[in-house]
Structures are given as structure tokens and as C-alpha cells.
Amino acid sequence: MNRSILIVTPFFPPQNHAAVFRAYKLAKYLPQFGWKPVVLTVDTHYEYTEDDSLLAALPGDVEIVRTRYVEPTLRGLRMALGGRDRTFKGLKTAGTNHCNGHANRVEISFAKKAYQSLLTSFHIPDSYWTWAHTASKVGKQLIKEKGIDFVLTSASPYSSLLVGQALQNAGAKWIADFRDPLAYAQKVSSQSPAVYDRQRDIVHSALKNADAVTVLASSYRSIFFDMFGKAGVDPIFIPTGMDAEVLNTSGETGIPPYPYLLFAGEYLPDFDTSFFEAFARALENPEVRATQIKLLVVGTLELNRTRMMPHIEKFALKNHVEFVDQRPQREIYTLLKRALAGILIPGPQGYWWTSFAKMTDYIGMRRPVVAVVPDPSEARTALTRAGLGTFLDGPLSRRSKTLTDFLLGKQRVMFPDEAECSRYTAYQQVQSFVEVFESLSAH
16 A cells, blocks of 8 residues: 555645644654655745744655645735735735734725625635646646555645545545534635535535545534535544644743743634633732733734734733744743643634634643633533633623632642543644544555
């Protein structure tokens, strides 16, 4: 059996954001199990910060093939025709203040709204459709030249699923891995009815036709069943895992001199204010203020500061919040080791279905987590099973008391469930995928 596998994803290092790490860890550790990963990805990153150390950490036998991607926007066309670098990295390097397409803007012109509406209708099934064509062509060549028997697609975007279908038709066995419940949540679906119908058809086809389906969160299995019934093979839940190798090599530099709660990642515009309210109320307690506790926010500075500052100012938290720009994974692990807790704060109504990217690191590292999440939710279930969650629920008085007791060490001591936490390591993640590959080989 040829133990090579083609991993298809537009999100791969040097990009440094949450969507990267599931496929990245798979590529990084598959060689330890006797598999050779070949990564098929884009040649241009338009929206994200970069971290070259991620590439440097990959084994030498990981092959990366970068295919042409012209973003189907005015920016992409200008750059393709020789215009200046308008990527996130390029503008940041040039000192231009730039927030990506998910950032809040106070005012958007009519022309801008019309342009964005046009793009929404034009991008079928998403903005990576131009890359899907080149990726399918190059992927077929790689399958033929290298005798590759297995293809794993990481979705979102929907376009990855189109590439997977094309490469399955070329003779490879296809594993469709879902990082998101595509065609279910508004966050990952087009608002254009015609485009959404196409997205839904693509997901349904993948669930029916893929040789195996894997999902990042256990909730996706129920979601897809509700949407499509028994569409094909049963989805297999494989959590994304914390990279213990990075943890073991992280140093102790850069630790703040004050106690802190750690928020790592991107603060989304639709997160609510429940945590900030509770934090402000807890700080009214003299004992809490005496601890000099702060909220440390690590992530893309332009985004997090723009989105959080209205809440910080509203609740008079300016002296109790520190912002740090995006950091390499190793440095984030170092900060998490010394934090009182990691925090998850989407709100009691937000994203019940998801396993937050940083939550997997929190669980894998056996760190306490203070969370404002729905009840029930995927995050609450995972944190409860791991024995790590402190949940800020109910009215403000109850939330603030729970947080106050946690910050003062008055809560019942929790002991992590070792077996459950071990599921959230990169080694276990990759081992679970290998079991899927080998099961397909046997059939």
C-alpha cells in the first residue's frame, strides 16, 4: 500500500490562525506513523498574519505544493496584474492600518455595500472557487505521478470539498474533514439564497460520497443528520489536539508580572458583553482588586482592540485589560501555562455547536477555563467531561459571584480527567486519523 496522503487546504503555514492548525498538526506528525503527507495549498495569503517558524518545525519529508490563487476581488485582480501588495501582511509591513473583511466598521459607503453584495452573489460556492480549479488539476497530476491513494480535504471552505470530489473521481479514496458545520450556521454560509443552495448541495454530496467523513466537534454529527438524514458513512468525531512538542520546548520569558486571565485568538463582532459585565462587577470587590488581576488579550491587534474597546470603555476596564499582538504558538502556550485560566466568552447564545480552537489547547494542557457559553453546547460538554470548566451563567449577580469566587480561590478544586484531556493532544488526533486511513486501506 502506498502510504502517501494528499492534504487539501487553502489554510496552511506560514499562515498563523485557527483554521490552520488541524491540517498542520496532521502533516507534522503523520511521518511518525509511517505516512508521507503531501499538502496542496494556495500560493498567496491575502488575509492573515504569518509565522515562518511553523514551517521550520515540519519534518523534512512533508511536501508542500502551492498552486495559483487569485482572490476574485478587485484587490486580487490588481495584485495579479502587478499592483502593490495589498495582503494583510503586506499592508501591515508597510505600516498601513488594515483590518480584514471580518472587522467592524462604523460606516460603510453605499458603493462598498453594493460591492460586497456583488461579491457574495459572485463567489460560488465561496471566494476560493478560483483556487479549486487549479488545485483539482494539480491534485490529479500528483495522484498520478506519486501513486497517491488517499486525499483528505479540510473544510471550510466549500471549495475544498469540490477538489475532494474531483480527486475521488480520479481514483483516490476521499476523507472529508469538516472543521465547521457547513451550510448550517449563518457564520459559515452565504446570505445569497442561490449561493446557499449550491453550498448545501456540495455538503450533501460530500456526506453521501466521501469514503470517510471526520468532524472537529461531536455536535456536527447530529447537525448533519438533522439536515440530511443518513446521507452516507457515519461521521467520526476527532478533536483537534494540543501540540505537546511545542509545549515541551516553550520557555518562561515574556510572562506578565501580574496575575491574568488569557483570551487568545480573534474576538468576533457577535460576541456579547456577559463576561465584561461580570469582570467589572467582580473588580468592585476590594479583595479582587488587590490581586491586580488583568485580562490579557493575545491576537491580531487591529481586530481585537477595535472590537473590544467599546466594551472595555463602557465597563471602565481600561486599566484591567492588556492587548498583545499575534504571537507564535509556543509563546501562547507559555502564557497559558502561567494564566489563572483561559477564557471562552462568546456569550450564552453564541456558537453552541463549535469546539473553539483555543479550547482544545486549554483541555490538552489541563488548564482551568472560565467560560460564557450556551447551555447546552459542545464547549460546555467538552469542558465538563474534562473537569476544567467554570461557567458564568445566569443573571449578572450570579455570574459576578462565580467569577469572584474563582479569582479568590474560593471555588471547589477541580481535577482534570486525564483520559479525556489526552484526547485533545496532537498525537491522539493524528493517531485517530491514521486509524481511519488504515480502515479504508483494509477495505
